[in-house]
Amino acid sequence: MTLNSPPDWQRILAAFMFATRLRLTWFDRLTPESHQQFRPFMPLVGGFVGALGALVFALSDTLLNNIPIAVVLSMAATILLTGALHEDGLADSCDAFGGHVSRGKALTIMKDSRLGTYGVCGLFVVLLLKCLALVAVAQTHSVWLFTLMYIAAHAFSRSLAIRTSWRLNYASTLDASKSEPVVRDAVTQRDKVLCLALGATPLAMLATTQFYLTLGALGLAVLGAWRVEALSEQRIQGYTGDVLGAVQQVSELGFYLGVLILMVPAT
Numbered sequence: 264m265t266l267n268s269p270p271d272w273q274r275i276l277a278a279f280m281f282a283t284r285l286r287l288t289w290f291d292r293l294t295p296e297s298h299q300q301f302r303p304f305m306p307l308v309g310g311f312v313g314a315l316g317a318l319v320f321a322l323s324d325t326l327l328n329n330i331p332i333a334v335v336l337s338m339a340a341t342i343l344l345t346g347a348l349h350e351d352g353l354a355d356s357c358d359a360f361g362g363h364v365s366r367g368k369a370l371t372i373m374k375d376s377r378l379g380t381y382g383v384c385g386l387f388v389v390l391l392l393k394c395l396a397l398v399a400v401a402q403t404h405s406v407w408l409f410t411l412m413y414i415a416a417h418a419f420s421r422s423l424a425i426r427t428s429w430r431l432n433y434a435s436t437l438d439a440s441k442s443e444p445v446v447r448d449a450v451t452q453r454d455k456v457l458c459l460a461l462g463a464t465p466l467a468m469l470a471t472t473q474f475y476l477t478l479g480a481l482g483l484a485v486l487g488a489w490r491v492e493a494l495s496e497q498r499i500q501g502y503t504g505d506v507l508g509a510v511q512q513v514s515e516l517g518f519y520l521g522v523l524i525l526m527v528p529a530t
Contacts, residue, residue: 268300268451278304283312284346302425303454306418306462309511313417313465316341317410320401334397338390341417349424350386352508354378356491357385359498359505366499370435373505389516396519403526408472412522415465416480420515422462423488424507429455431492434501479525480518487517 268274278301279285320337324330342350359369361381372379401409429450450458470477488510495506 271304274301275304275307277301278308279311282308282348283344285344300454302428302450303458304461305425306422306458309417309419309421310414310461310465312341312344313414314410315344316417317406317413320409320413321406324401324406330401331394331398334394334401337413338394338397349508349511350390352505353389353512354382354386355505356495356509358382360494361385366434369499370503373435373503389512393516393519396516396523399523400519400526408469411465411469411472412480412519415469415477416484416515416518418465419462419481419484420488420511420518422458423484423514424511425450425458426455427488427492427495427502427507427510431496432501433503434495434499434506435503475525476522479521479523481521483517483521483524484514485517487513 281301282305316337319340320333323333323336327333355373355375355378358375358379358381359372361379364372397409397413400412466477466481469480491506491510491513492502495502495509499506
């Protein structure tokens with residue numbers, strides 16, 4: 264941590280305030296540096312989001328005795344908590360990369376609040392696949408395994424998204440950018456290790472229960488993140504905040520699909 268770095272607890276609070284709809288008004292005196300150096304703690308926010316989704320699933324399944332409905336409600340809870348931050352990034356990225364447009368046009372599309380055909384289709388397909396994958400896991404495994412998987416997927420996918428932000432150059436100007444707090448300061452080596460550790464910890468816990476299942480999840484999540492990174496580097500020579508959202512969504516989906524590929528039904 265550099266001399267100008269705020270305490271970690273302030274950066275954690277700033278991460279929650281940026282990536283969720285939680286407004287911690289009693290901590291409204293966070294330093295500006297806290298809102299610029301929260302990136303390493305995004306996996307922690309992801310773990311919290313996943314835990315809430317798993318809780319909603321467990322309660323809904325108990326009350327309604329209907330796994331598909333419980334999964335939809337759990338996904339709705341995570342979307343409400345985050346304000347659809349990453350889903351919005353995915354949709355904008357689909358619009359920008361869907362057509363054969365110039366780099367400048369793609370960046371302009373990402374800044375447009377309107378949603379196009381590519382965005383609607385991309386978002387619908389990803390959400391539908393996530394829902395179906397979660398239903399398949401929930402129907403064959405315990406709530407405890409479902410909870411571990413949900414938390415690990417949300418935490419690890421966010422660590423991959425943050426990793427993208429230090430692997431690629433920022434592709435747009437900071438003026439009027441939604442991601443200005445995310446890109447203003449460089450990430451230290453300590454923060455890189457911290458981010459990856461926070462993202463990998465729930466994954467390690469899942470591996471103690473289902474090792475091969477975890478390998479499948481890890482492999483497809485990393486593959487999904489790499490493909491979005493490669494496309495972004497090719498089309499806009501870097502990344503934007505929307506691209507980070509797309510990385511998170513695609514790698515989260517890859518995580519669930521990887522689970523399905525190597526899933527061993529519970530006896």
